[in-house]
Amino acid sequence: MPELNQALLQVTECIFGYPGRRSFQNGSNMKSRILILGAGFGGLELATLLSEALGEDADVTVIDQRDNFVFGYSRIDVMFGKTTLDAVRLPYASFAKPGIRLVKETITAIDAGARRVTTDRGTFEADFLVIALGADYDMGATPGLAEHGNEFYSDAGADRLRQIMPGFSGGPIIVGICGFPYKCPPGPSECALTLHHYLTERGIRDACDITFVSPLSSPMPASAEMAQALVDTFDEYGIRLMRQKTVVRLEPGMAVLDDGTELPFALFLGVPKHQPPQVVIDSGLTEDGWVPIDLPTLETRSPDVYAIGDMAATGLPKSGTFAESAAKSVSSSILAKIAGAEMQRNTGQGTCIVEFGDGRVSYAQLDFLTGPKLEAVFHPPSVAGKTFKNGFDDTRRARWFNI
Numbered sequence: 001m002p003e004l005n006q007a008l009l010q011v012t013e014c015i016f017g018y019p020g021r022r023s024f025q026n027g028s029n030m031k032s033r034i035l036i037l038g039a040g041f042g043g044l045e046l047a048t049l050l051s052e053a054l055g056e057d058a059d060v061t062v063i064d065q066r067d068n069f070v071f072g073y074s075r076i077d078v079m080f081g082k083t084t085l086d087a088v089r090l091p092y093a094s095f096a097k098p099g100i101r102l103v104k105e106t107i108t109a110i111d112a113g114a115r116r117v118t119t120d121r122g123t124f125e126a127d128f129l130v131i132a133l134g135a136d137y138d139m140g141a142t143p144g145l146a147e148h149g150n151e152f153y154s155d156a157g158a159d160r161l162r163q164i165m166p167g168f169s170g171g172p173i174i175v176g177i178c179g180f181p182y183k184c185p186p187g188p189s190e191c192a193l194t195l196h197h198y199l200t201e202r203g204i205r206d207a208c209d210i211t212f213v214s215p216l217s218s219p220m221p222a223s224a225e226m227a228q229a230l231v232d233t234f235d236e237y238g239i240r241l242m243r244q245k246t247v248v249r250l251e252p253g254m255a256v257l258d259d260g261t262e263l264p265f266a267l268f269l270g271v272p273k274h275q276p277p278q279v280v281i282d283s284g285l286t287e288d289g290w291v292p293i294d295l296p297t298l299e300t301r302s303p304d305v306y307a308i309g310d311m312a313a314t315g316l317p318k319s320g321t322f323a324e325s326a327a328k329s330v331s332s333s334i335l336a337k338i339a340g341a342e343m344q345r346n347t348g349q350g351t352c353i354v355e356f357g358d359g360r361v362s363y364a365q366l367d368f369l370t371g372p373k374l375e376a377v378f379h380p381p382s383v384a385g386k387t388f389k390n391g392f393d394d395t396r397r398a399r400w401f402n403i
Contacts, residue, residue, distance in 0.1 A: 058099025170207030171266025179273030
Protein backbone atom coordinates (compact mmCIF):
# COMPACT_ATOMS: atom_id res chain seq x y z
CA MET A 1 0.00 0.00 0.00
CA PRO A 2 2.61 2.59 -1.11
CA GLU A 3 0.03 5.33 -1.73
CA LEU A 4 -1.29 5.04 1.83
CA ASN A 5 2.21 5.04 3.29
CA GLN A 6 3.11 8.18 1.32
CA ALA A 7 -0.09 9.86 2.47
CA LEU A 8 0.71 9.06 6.08
CA LEU A 9 4.18 10.54 5.68
CA GLN A 10 2.66 13.72 4.26
CA VAL A 11 0.22 13.96 7.17
CA THR A 12 3.09 13.43 9.59
CA GLU A 13 5.01 16.29 7.96
CA CYS A 14 2.00 18.60 8.13
CA ILE A 15 1.27 17.86 11.78
CA PHE A 16 4.75 17.60 13.22
CA GLY A 17 6.64 19.91 10.87
CA TYR A 18 9.19 17.34 9.74
CA PRO A 19 9.37 14.70 7.03
CA GLY A 20 7.96 11.45 8.35
CA ARG A 21 10.39 9.02 9.94
CA ARG A 22 13.51 11.18 9.87
CA SER A 23 16.14 11.18 12.60
CA PHE A 24 16.27 14.24 14.81
CA GLN A 25 17.60 15.46 18.11
CA ASN A 26 17.19 19.16 18.79
CA GLY A 27 17.93 20.06 15.20
CA SER A 28 20.80 17.60 14.70
CA ASN A 29 20.73 14.41 12.71
CA MET A 30 21.26 12.28 15.81
CA LYS A 31 18.53 10.06 17.16
CA SER A 32 17.13 10.68 20.63
CA ARG A 33 17.52 7.64 22.84
CA ILE A 34 14.24 6.71 24.51
CA LEU A 35 14.24 4.13 27.28
CA ILE A 36 10.99 2.56 28.50
CA LEU A 37 11.06 0.47 31.68
CA GLY A 38 8.25 -2.08 31.70
CA ALA A 39 6.18 -3.71 28.97
CA GLY A 40 2.68 -3.50 30.39
CA PHE A 41 -0.23 -1.52 28.97
CA GLY A 42 1.60 1.80 29.23
CA GLY A 43 4.98 0.62 28.01
CA LEU A 44 3.62 -1.34 25.06
CA GLU A 45 1.34 1.47 23.91
CA LEU A 46 4.05 4.12 24.26
CA ALA A 47 6.53 2.06 22.24
CA THR A 48 3.88 1.46 19.57
CA LEU A 49 3.02 5.15 19.31
CA LEU A 50 6.69 6.14 18.98
CA SER A 51 7.24 3.49 16.36
CA GLU A 52 4.23 4.75 14.40
CA ALA A 53 5.56 8.31 14.51
CA LEU A 54 9.26 7.64 13.87
CA GLY A 55 9.47 4.24 12.21
CA GLU A 56 12.99 2.86 11.76
CA ASP A 57 14.42 6.19 12.90
CA ALA A 58 13.14 5.60 16.40
CA ASP A 59 15.76 4.61 18.96
CA VAL A 60 13.55 3.06 21.60
CA THR A 61 14.56 0.33 24.04
CA VAL A 62 11.98 -1.41 26.22
CA ILE A 63 13.21 -3.40 29.22
CA ASP A 64 11.14 -6.05 30.98
CA GLN A 65 12.23 -9.07 33.00
CA ARG A 66 9.32 -11.24 31.88
CA ASP A 67 8.87 -13.43 28.83
CA ASN A 68 5.24 -12.57 28.21
CA PHE A 69 2.31 -10.27 28.81
CA VAL A 70 -1.01 -11.26 30.43
CA PHE A 71 -4.16 -9.17 30.51
CA GLY A 72 -5.03 -8.77 34.18
CA TYR A 73 -8.65 -9.76 33.72
CA SER A 74 -7.54 -13.12 32.27
CA ARG A 75 -6.49 -14.22 35.74
CA ILE A 76 -10.14 -14.49 36.82
CA ASP A 77 -10.69 -17.02 34.03
CA VAL A 78 -7.52 -18.87 35.04
CA MET A 79 -8.39 -19.14 38.73
CA PHE A 80 -11.87 -20.56 38.00
CA GLY A 81 -10.57 -23.09 35.47
CA LYS A 82 -12.03 -21.47 32.36
CA THR A 83 -8.60 -21.36 30.74
CA THR A 84 -4.95 -21.97 31.52
CA LEU A 85 -2.14 -19.56 32.21
CA ASP A 86 -0.25 -20.79 29.15
CA ALA A 87 -3.29 -20.07 26.97
CA VAL A 88 -3.47 -16.39 27.98
CA ARG A 89 0.23 -15.60 27.81
CA LEU A 90 1.25 -13.33 24.94
CA PRO A 91 4.98 -13.70 24.19
CA TYR A 92 7.05 -10.55 23.97
CA ALA A 93 8.88 -12.21 21.09
CA SER A 94 5.78 -11.32 19.03
CA PHE A 95 6.13 -7.62 19.82
CA ALA A 96 8.02 -6.46 16.74
CA LYS A 97 7.87 -2.78 15.77
CA PRO A 98 10.14 -0.63 13.58
CA GLY A 99 12.70 1.23 15.67
CA ILE A 100 11.87 -0.67 18.87
CA ARG A 101 14.11 -3.10 20.73
CA LEU A 102 12.59 -5.12 23.60
CA VAL A 103 15.14 -6.77 25.88
CA LYS A 104 14.59 -9.25 28.68
CA GLU A 105 16.72 -8.01 31.58
CA THR A 106 16.20 -7.35 35.28
CA ILE A 107 16.52 -3.72 36.32
CA THR A 108 18.77 -3.34 39.35
CA ALA A 109 19.17 0.45 39.66
CA ILE A 110 17.61 3.65 38.30
CA ASP A 111 19.45 6.99 38.35
CA ALA A 112 16.69 9.37 37.31
CA GLY A 113 18.85 12.48 37.41
CA ALA A 114 21.33 10.99 34.96
CA ARG A 115 18.65 9.06 33.05
CA ARG A 116 20.77 5.97 33.54
CA VAL A 117 19.48 2.45 34.21
CA THR A 118 21.50 -0.57 35.33
CA THR A 119 20.35 -4.12 34.70
CA ASP A 120 21.73 -7.56 35.44
CA ARG A 121 23.41 -7.43 32.04
CA GLY A 122 24.56 -3.87 31.53
CA THR A 123 23.86 -0.14 31.63
CA PHE A 124 21.53 1.99 29.51
CA GLU A 125 21.57 5.77 29.15
CA ALA A 126 18.76 7.78 27.62
CA ASP A 127 17.70 11.24 26.52
CA PHE A 128 14.16 10.38 27.64
CA LEU A 129 13.37 7.88 30.37
CA VAL A 130 9.85 6.53 30.93
CA ILE A 131 9.23 4.34 33.97
CA ALA A 132 6.22 2.07 33.51
CA LEU A 133 7.02 -0.81 35.86
CA GLY A 134 3.57 -1.13 37.38
CA ALA A 135 2.95 -2.09 41.00
CA ASP A 136 4.20 -5.07 42.95
CA TYR A 137 2.42 -6.98 45.71
CA ASP A 138 3.60 -6.64 49.28
CA MET A 139 2.48 -9.94 50.78
CA GLY A 140 4.42 -9.24 53.97
CA ALA A 141 2.38 -6.10 54.67
CA THR A 142 -0.54 -8.32 55.73
CA PRO A 143 0.71 -10.83 58.32
CA GLY A 144 -0.55 -14.33 57.63
CA LEU A 145 -1.68 -13.69 54.05
CA ALA A 146 1.00 -15.87 52.49
CA GLU A 147 0.58 -18.61 55.10
CA HIS A 148 -3.19 -18.79 55.49
CA GLY A 149 -4.70 -17.12 52.43
CA ASN A 150 -4.51 -16.84 48.67
CA GLU A 151 -4.14 -13.93 46.28
CA PHE A 152 -5.54 -13.83 42.76
CA TYR A 153 -3.87 -10.72 41.31
CA SER A 154 -0.65 -12.39 40.12
CA ASP A 155 -0.14 -15.05 37.48
CA ALA A 156 1.21 -17.47 40.07
CA GLY A 157 -1.63 -16.75 42.50
CA ALA A 158 -4.33 -17.29 39.89
CA ASP A 159 -2.68 -20.49 38.68
CA ARG A 160 -2.41 -21.79 42.25
CA LEU A 161 -6.11 -21.17 42.83
CA ARG A 162 -6.91 -23.03 39.63
CA GLN A 163 -5.56 -26.11 41.42
CA ILE A 164 -7.22 -25.32 44.75
CA MET A 165 -10.77 -24.40 43.72
CA PRO A 166 -11.92 -27.83 42.46
CA GLY A 167 -11.15 -29.34 45.87
CA PHE A 168 -13.09 -26.73 47.84
CA SER A 169 -16.32 -28.23 49.21
CA GLY A 170 -17.90 -25.47 51.29
CA GLY A 171 -17.71 -23.01 54.14
CA PRO A 172 -17.31 -19.23 54.52
CA ILE A 173 -15.33 -17.47 51.78
CA ILE A 174 -13.85 -14.00 52.01
CA VAL A 175 -12.87 -11.88 49.03
CA GLY A 176 -10.75 -9.37 50.90
CA ILE A 177 -8.77 -6.26 49.99
CA CYS A 178 -5.64 -5.70 52.07
CA GLY A 179 -4.77 -2.15 51.07
CA PHE A 180 -5.61 0.83 48.89
CA PRO A 181 -4.93 1.87 46.16
CA TYR A 182 -4.96 -1.31 44.11
CA LYS A 183 -5.16 -2.24 40.43
CA CYS A 184 -8.49 -2.48 38.61
CA PRO A 185 -10.98 -1.18 41.20
CA PRO A 186 -13.85 -3.47 40.06
CA GLY A 187 -11.61 -6.56 39.92
CA PRO A 188 -12.51 -7.90 43.38
CA SER A 189 -16.22 -7.45 42.61
CA GLU A 190 -15.69 -9.44 39.44
CA CYS A 191 -14.06 -12.19 41.49
CA ALA A 192 -16.99 -12.34 43.95
CA LEU A 193 -19.59 -12.50 41.17
CA THR A 194 -17.71 -15.14 39.19
CA LEU A 195 -17.19 -17.12 42.40
CA HIS A 196 -20.97 -17.17 42.97
CA HIS A 197 -21.60 -18.67 39.54
CA TYR A 198 -18.70 -21.11 39.87
CA LEU A 199 -20.07 -22.48 43.15
CA THR A 200 -23.60 -22.59 41.74
CA GLU A 201 -22.47 -24.60 38.72
CA ARG A 202 -20.74 -27.05 41.05
CA GLY A 203 -23.90 -27.39 43.15
CA ILE A 204 -22.31 -26.19 46.39
CA ARG A 205 -23.40 -22.54 46.55
CA ASP A 206 -25.82 -23.27 49.43
CA ALA A 207 -22.91 -24.68 51.41
CA CYS A 208 -20.92 -21.43 51.07
CA ASP A 209 -21.16 -17.89 52.39
CA ILE A 210 -19.43 -15.14 50.40
CA THR A 211 -18.25 -11.93 52.07
CA PHE A 212 -16.58 -9.13 50.15
CA VAL A 213 -14.45 -6.80 52.32
CA SER A 214 -13.47 -3.48 50.74
CA PRO A 215 -11.79 -0.31 52.06
CA LEU A 216 -13.91 1.77 49.66
CA SER A 217 -17.33 3.26 50.29
CA SER A 218 -18.45 1.97 46.89
CA PRO A 219 -17.45 -1.03 44.76
CA MET A 220 -16.89 1.39 41.86
CA PRO A 221 -16.39 4.99 43.06
CA ALA A 222 -15.94 6.49 39.58
CA SER A 223 -19.38 5.37 38.34
CA ALA A 224 -22.36 5.54 40.68
CA GLU A 225 -24.47 3.62 38.17
CA MET A 226 -21.99 0.77 37.89
CA ALA A 227 -21.61 0.72 41.68
CA GLN A 228 -25.37 0.41 42.10
CA ALA A 229 -25.55 -2.38 39.53
CA LEU A 230 -22.89 -4.25 41.48
CA VAL A 231 -24.56 -3.69 44.85
CA ASP A 232 -27.93 -4.83 43.46
CA THR A 233 -26.32 -7.97 42.05
CA PHE A 234 -24.53 -8.70 45.33
CA ASP A 235 -27.91 -8.52 47.08
CA GLU A 236 -29.49 -10.78 44.47
CA TYR A 237 -26.74 -13.37 44.79
CA GLY A 238 -26.51 -13.26 48.58
CA ILE A 239 -23.00 -11.77 48.67
CA ARG A 240 -22.34 -9.79 51.83
CA LEU A 241 -20.58 -6.45 51.16
CA MET A 242 -18.57 -4.89 54.00
CA ARG A 243 -17.54 -1.37 53.01
CA GLN A 244 -14.78 0.89 54.34
CA LYS A 245 -12.98 -2.00 56.00
CA THR A 246 -9.55 -3.46 55.26
CA VAL A 247 -8.12 -6.88 56.01
CA VAL A 248 -5.01 -6.28 58.15
CA ARG A 249 -4.12 -9.78 59.38
CA LEU A 250 -4.88 -13.42 58.75
CA GLU A 251 -4.79 -16.13 61.37
CA PRO A 252 -5.60 -19.79 60.70
CA GLY A 253 -9.24 -19.67 59.57
CA MET A 254 -9.74 -16.07 60.72
CA ALA A 255 -9.42 -12.68 59.02
CA VAL A 256 -8.91 -9.62 61.21
CA LEU A 257 -10.12 -6.25 59.92
CA ASP A 258 -8.80 -2.78 60.70
CA ASP A 259 -11.66 -2.13 63.15
CA GLY A 260 -10.94 -5.34 65.06
CA THR A 261 -13.74 -7.36 63.47
CA GLU A 262 -12.90 -11.07 63.15
CA LEU A 263 -14.35 -13.05 60.25
CA PRO A 264 -14.00 -16.84 60.00
CA PHE A 265 -13.13 -18.33 56.63
CA ALA A 266 -12.55 -21.65 54.96
CA LEU A 267 -11.13 -19.92 51.88
CA PHE A 268 -9.58 -16.47 51.63
CA LEU A 269 -9.18 -14.80 48.22
CA GLY A 270 -7.15 -11.66 48.71
CA VAL A 271 -5.94 -8.54 46.95
CA PRO A 272 -2.51 -7.84 48.48
CA LYS A 273 -1.32 -4.38 49.39
CA HIS A 274 0.34 -2.72 46.38
CA GLN A 275 3.60 -0.80 46.18
CA PRO A 276 6.01 0.34 43.46
CA PRO A 277 8.76 -2.14 42.58
CA GLN A 278 11.60 -2.04 45.09
CA VAL A 279 14.05 -0.75 42.48
CA VAL A 280 11.80 2.31 42.03
CA ILE A 281 11.62 2.86 45.79
CA ASP A 282 15.41 2.56 46.05
CA SER A 283 15.83 5.16 43.29
CA GLY A 284 14.40 7.86 45.53
CA LEU A 285 11.59 8.66 43.10
CA THR A 286 8.75 7.80 45.47
CA GLU A 287 6.98 10.07 47.92
CA ASP A 288 4.22 8.90 50.27
CA GLY A 289 4.48 5.46 48.68
CA TRP A 290 4.14 6.37 44.99
CA VAL A 291 5.95 8.35 42.29
CA PRO A 292 4.81 12.00 42.19
CA ILE A 293 4.28 13.43 38.72
CA ASP A 294 2.93 16.51 37.00
CA LEU A 295 -0.54 15.24 36.15
CA PRO A 296 -0.95 16.98 32.76
CA THR A 297 2.43 15.75 31.44
CA LEU A 298 3.30 12.71 33.62
CA GLU A 299 6.82 14.17 34.05
CA THR A 300 8.58 13.51 37.36
CA ARG A 301 10.74 15.97 39.28
CA SER A 302 13.64 14.92 37.06
CA PRO A 303 13.54 16.59 33.62
CA ASP A 304 12.71 14.27 30.71
CA VAL A 305 11.86 11.45 33.12
CA TYR A 306 8.24 10.29 33.09
CA ALA A 307 6.22 7.82 35.16
CA ILE A 308 3.07 6.19 33.81
CA GLY A 309 0.80 3.41 34.98
CA ASP A 310 0.14 1.90 38.38
CA MET A 311 3.15 3.29 40.26
CA ALA A 312 2.47 6.94 39.32
CA ALA A 313 0.63 9.08 41.87
CA THR A 314 -2.05 10.31 39.48
CA GLY A 315 -5.05 9.91 41.76
CA LEU A 316 -6.75 8.11 38.86
CA PRO A 317 -7.75 4.43 38.79
CA LYS A 318 -4.82 2.04 38.50
CA SER A 319 -5.95 0.41 35.30
CA GLY A 320 -4.39 -0.46 31.95
CA THR A 321 -6.51 1.90 29.87
CA PHE A 322 -5.47 4.87 32.02
CA ALA A 323 -1.84 3.85 31.46
CA GLU A 324 -2.60 3.88 27.72
CA SER A 325 -3.98 7.42 27.84
CA ALA A 326 -0.90 8.46 29.85
CA ALA A 327 1.28 6.88 27.16
CA LYS A 328 -0.40 9.05 24.51
CA SER A 329 0.47 12.17 26.49
CA VAL A 330 4.08 11.13 27.08
CA SER A 331 4.51 10.17 23.43
CA SER A 332 3.31 13.60 22.34
CA SER A 333 5.57 15.29 24.91
CA ILE A 334 8.65 13.45 23.66
CA LEU A 335 7.78 14.14 20.03
CA ALA A 336 7.21 17.80 20.87
CA LYS A 337 10.69 18.06 22.36
CA ILE A 338 12.52 16.27 19.57
CA ALA A 339 10.43 17.32 16.60
CA GLY A 340 8.32 20.33 17.48
CA ALA A 341 5.07 18.39 17.51
CA GLU A 342 2.07 19.59 19.46
CA MET A 343 1.93 18.20 22.98
CA GLN A 344 -1.25 16.50 24.18
CA ARG A 345 -2.03 16.87 27.86
CA ASN A 346 -3.00 13.79 29.86
CA THR A 347 -6.72 13.23 29.33
CA GLY A 348 -7.27 10.87 32.24
CA GLN A 349 -9.52 8.75 30.08
CA GLY A 350 -10.06 5.03 30.47
CA THR A 351 -12.56 2.20 30.57
CA CYS A 352 -13.39 -0.12 33.47
CA ILE A 353 -14.86 -3.48 32.46
CA VAL A 354 -16.64 -5.89 34.81
CA GLU A 355 -17.61 -9.50 34.14
CA PHE A 356 -20.77 -10.44 36.02
CA GLY A 357 -19.87 -14.12 35.79
CA ASP A 358 -22.92 -15.20 33.80
CA GLY A 359 -21.86 -14.13 30.32
CA ARG A 360 -22.86 -10.50 30.82
CA VAL A 361 -20.34 -7.66 30.94
CA SER A 362 -20.73 -4.08 32.09
CA TYR A 363 -18.33 -1.23 31.41
CA ALA A 364 -17.92 2.43 32.22
CA GLN A 365 -16.10 4.90 30.00
CA LEU A 366 -14.47 7.51 32.22
CA ASP A 367 -13.02 10.95 31.54
CA PHE A 368 -11.38 12.60 34.53
CA LEU A 369 -9.40 15.51 33.10
CA THR A 370 -10.75 16.97 29.86
CA GLY A 371 -13.72 18.73 31.44
CA PRO A 372 -14.53 20.53 34.68
CA LYS A 373 -15.65 17.30 36.36
CA LEU A 374 -15.57 13.54 35.95
CA GLU A 375 -17.68 12.26 33.08
CA ALA A 376 -18.80 8.63 33.29
CA VAL A 377 -20.79 6.79 30.62
CA PHE A 378 -22.21 3.57 32.04
CA HIS A 379 -23.14 0.55 29.97
CA PRO A 380 -25.34 -1.90 31.96
CA PRO A 381 -24.41 -5.58 32.13
CA SER A 382 -25.34 -7.34 28.90
CA VAL A 383 -24.23 -9.96 26.41
CA ALA A 384 -23.34 -7.07 24.08
CA GLY A 385 -20.90 -5.93 26.75
CA LYS A 386 -19.08 -9.24 26.32
CA THR A 387 -18.67 -8.42 22.64
CA PHE A 388 -17.18 -5.06 23.61
CA LYS A 389 -14.71 -6.74 25.95
CA ASN A 390 -13.69 -9.26 23.31
CA GLY A 391 -13.09 -6.40 20.90
CA PHE A 392 -11.00 -4.60 23.50
CA ASP A 393 -8.85 -7.71 23.85
CA ASP A 394 -8.61 -8.40 20.12
CA THR A 395 -7.62 -4.83 19.29
CA ARG A 396 -4.65 -4.87 21.63
CA ARG A 397 -3.54 -8.36 20.62
CA ALA A 398 -3.42 -7.20 17.02
CA ARG A 399 -1.89 -3.79 17.76
CA TRP A 400 0.87 -5.00 20.04
CA PHE A 401 1.47 -8.65 19.17
CA ASN A 402 0.21 -8.96 15.59
CA ILE A 403 -2.09 -11.77 16.66
